[in-house]
Amino acid sequence: MAVYTRLGAEEMSAIIETFDVGVLISAKGIAEGVSNSNWLIETQQGEQARRFILTVYESRTDISDLPFFLDLLDHLAARDCPVPRTMHDRGGASHRFIGEGENRKALALIEFLPGVSVSEPTPAQARAVGAALAQIHLASADFEKSRINSLDLPAWQQLLGDCTREGLESIDPDLGALVERELAGLAGQWPSDLPSGVIHADLFTDNVLMLGSKVTGLIDFYFACTDLLAYDVVVTHAAWCFSNDGTQFRPELSRALIQGYEAVRPLSDAERAALPILARGAAIRFLATRAYDWLNTPEDALVTPKDPMAFARRLEFYADPANSGIFAA
Ligand SMILES: Nc1ncnc2c1ncn2[C@@H]1O[C@H](COP(=O)(O)OP(=O)(O)OP(=O)(O)O)[C@@H](O)[C@H]1O
Ligand SMILES: N[C@@H](CCO)C(=O)O
Incomplete structure (x- = not known):
């Protein structure tokens, strides 16, 4: 299980509102992964239903490395590599912060990509x-x-x-x-x-x-x-x-x-x-x-x-x- 951070519905809506991606429809915690907390986010933007991954970075990720990781995704996606783009917030930032003091954590909203992980590759x-x-x-x-x-x-x-x-x-x-x-x-x-x-x-x-x-x-x-x-x-x-x-x-x-x-x-x-x-x-x-x-x-x-x-x-x-x-x- 990998949702270490608890986010209430109102808080989740407010986070999604800071990005120009439509209105929050659902947020489901993702069990896979052990390092960070991840949710599958669904929004409605006009006629369009959209999906994203919201990641809250836990202690194993050094926040000062985030610009490298997130800018790299944008760089590779712009060159047609199969990687998810980072959604920037309304102010243009690739990541934001929630909480205060010891509970301050960074988060990012990342494009959802279809597909499954194989266990017996061909x-x-x-x-x-x-x-x-x-x-x-x-x-x-x-x-x-x-x-x-x-x-x-x-x-x-x-x-x-x-x-x-x-x-x-x-x-x-x-x-x-x-x-x-x-x-x-x-x-x-x-x-x-x-x-x-x-x-x-x-x-x-x-x-x-x-x-x-x-x-x-x-x-x-x-x-x-x-x-x-x-x-x-x-x-x-x-x-x-x-x-x-x-x-x-x-x-x-x-x-x-x-x-x-x-x-x-x-x-x-x-x-x-x-x-x-x-x-x-x-x-x-x-x-x-x-x-x-x-x-x-x-x-x-x-x-x-x-x-x-x-x-x-x-x-x-x-x-x-x-x-x-x-x-x-
Ligand atoms: N861009 C994406 N599109 C679709 N699904 C994704 C995406 N990013 C993550 N996921 C899903 O979320 C799960 C957890 O993501 P990820 O592996 O990045 O978590 P993590 O806790 O950082 O990982 P780890 O424990 O492997 O270091 C993945 O196994 C995958 O199912
Ligand atoms: N892929 C690593 C875990 C860290 O991502 C392992 O299997 O040991």
Whole structure:
């Protein structure tokens, strides 16, 4: 469940009134998502029924990053990428504030896009997602804002250090050794001289809306940042090309995803050569945040932490020399 902020009908109407989007008809809390509070908003504007997503940003989103995230959506939408536009309020602002003092929170109204998130992707869907990812990489080349990746290698080291060896071994007896070996390996090999730009950095299936094999929406840009474009390819690869629990690699999805990406933005030889090491990094990035949440989420929390081992298995897969050819042209 993800509606942490309570908004009464009058307050909701007053919020919607600050945007030029018609009169509020309904507001339904959305259960999916764990970071922020989201509502599906319906309005009536003249003859037109309209739909939006209202997001109230909770503590995990740094408000000073909102101009980057929201302006990026507008930039990409203006270049025909399948992302929702930000609705600006009557004063032209992309986000507003509600509450006061400690309860002050930012909110934004975002275009609703049709589509559903798939749970068992087909190769055609993986190809379309690869192409959509390449499209945003190209379209953001002239986006003037940038944002440091706050979940980079030093951050993974910090998070996994905070987990402690003992903590990691309470998740799985072999996890401490795997993490130690992989962090040491990555530290000496992480590339820095590859093309960089704006990356989504979290393009899991639940952040892609699809109708059939068409991508209708890329959403949840709240990890977007400036980093290596090829790293975004392997984040998406790790998210899409395995069974959820990480036990099964799906080569047909892997081929389709990379082909779809390269049909729009071919990878350079240096990028392709770096994919295996970048993929180990992508796996350890999600292992790090999941292990940290696993060990630090109170038992009575509203959200169930995601399984870190699903990404430990992906990490082992990517690190196995027997699988080094999966990214070959
Ligand atoms: N623009 C949109 N159009 C249609 N549905 C959307 C849109 N944005 C969000 N949603 C719906 O709202 C849900 C939650 O959105 P989102 O994933 O952004 O929430 P979050 O709490 O920020 O996410 P997370 O917990 O994954 O970080 C999505 O799963 C999707 O169903
Ligand atoms: N996609 C992340 C959650 C943060 O968005 C995960 O599956 O661990």
